[in-house]
């Protein structure tokens with residue numbers, strides 16, 4: 001398999017997302033596409049996978065020029081892509097999604113498909129129930145399903161746009177070993193778009209770096225991480241130190257919570273969170289952290305236990321009561337729960353404005369949008385529909401929508417999909433809120449992020465929680481053992 005991109009350019013209005021990019025990918029190798037948020041990585045990958053067409057340039061597959069007018073035609077040429085936000089159909093089952101897009105005519109052979117699905121899933125170490133509904137799966141599991149679907153369609157090139165966000169360390173190492181064997185043993189070309197440079201060093205042979213739509217460099221791996229960062233940003237970037245916290249009065253108090261989800265019951269969760277404290281929630285995907293966080297916002301009624309905010313009993317009160325009490329929540333599924341497809345940035349702000357008047361204050365919404373997108377360095381305009389922003393810019397925008405004065409801020413994967421510089425920036429903002437007394441509870445799959453920013457860590461495993469009082473004494477590796485149940 002050999003795919004050559006020649007002089008690819010693509011503009012969206014005034015944005016030059018790709019400018020004259022030429023690259024070659026060979027079978028048997030694993031490539032990384034790197035670059036800051038909005039650099040043009042997803043655009044280039046979508047062009048190569050038939051999701052979008054280039055304004056100019058050519059694509060050659062095994063030296064033959066091809067026209068990739070749709071994802072299905074790219075798949076027919078052996079190129080499959082795992083999209084940054086899952087493209088599956090949540091109301092259908094895993095098996096139905098797996099069958100979608102297969103040539104099967106009027107009567108799809110679902111028994112055969114079930115066998116293929118189970119065989120592939122076993123090979124990857126993915127535990128997918130063919131009859132589960134996709135809307136019950138985690139983002140990580142939905143990505144697994146999509147990877148299996150593409151492999152079953154015999155793609156020879158697999159493009160993965162940020163596949164490791166939201167999957168557990170074990171799923172990730174299973175995925176990486178399979179990707180390595182697909183490249184080494186089966187001669188597939190694998191392309192990884194990622195902001196996690198540790199992953200890139202572990203997995204890839206070669207990196208291409210984009211900046212503002214142009215190819216600005218490439219590097220053979222292994223190489224020091226700092227070389228990649230320097231190519232991406234033109235400078236060296238380090239994580240800032242977390243200032244010591246002086247915790248204030250208790251903000252949130254949770255006693256003996258029991259949460260039942262379709263996969264497990266988590267019991268005896270008690271926690272007190274003080275003003276100006278940061279609590280990191282660690283655990284494998286689906287260990288109850290998400291339910292816990294939703295219980296603390298009124299979005300999920302716990303089976304048992306009580307929740308107090310500033311001493312007030314909030315058990316079984318709805319989300320808007322929590323909002324009025326100064327609580328905000330940023331969910332992980334940014335395009336499903338957080339943002340509204342089709343709406344512009346200003347329209348999102350208009351929704352956050354207090355609505356006492358019978359009309360919408362568009363002037364104010366537009367002004368606020370302008371200010372906030374500048375402040376949060378969002379690449380987009382007030383009139384841009386949200387889905388036209390790059391993944392990292394959507395995330396930054398979602399963060400910019402949060403009310404400014406808060407007592408408790410709950411965040412699911414706050415820096416997911418952000419480049420190193422933006423992730424640092426977001427934490428700078430969060431630590432400023434903390435200095436003003438906001439209590440912060442966050443979930444992250446990045447164990448070093450949890451260790452670096454938490455004052456205390458709540459570890460979820462096997463239906464129970466353990467509190468780590470002093471993260472300074474804890475390494476990310478040790479935390480990895482804890483979330484895997486090794487005490």
Ligand SMILES: Nc1ncnc2c1ncn2[C@@H]1O[C@H](COP(=O)(O)OP(=O)(O)OP(=O)(O)O)[C@@H](O)[C@H]1O
Pocket residue numbers: 012013015016017035036037038039040041042043044379380387388389390391392393417419
């Ligand atoms: N459909 C679209 N309409 C308008 N602008 C778009 C569209 N898709 C992408 N863009 C713009 O093109 C630029 C490149 O976006 P792209 O999604 O390729 O970035 P990226 O490198 O993948 O970033 P990230 O790391 O944040 O995912 C951005 O400025 C983005 O807003």
Ligand SMILES: [Mg+2]
Pocket residue numbers: 041042043084161390391392
């Ligand atoms: Mg992207």
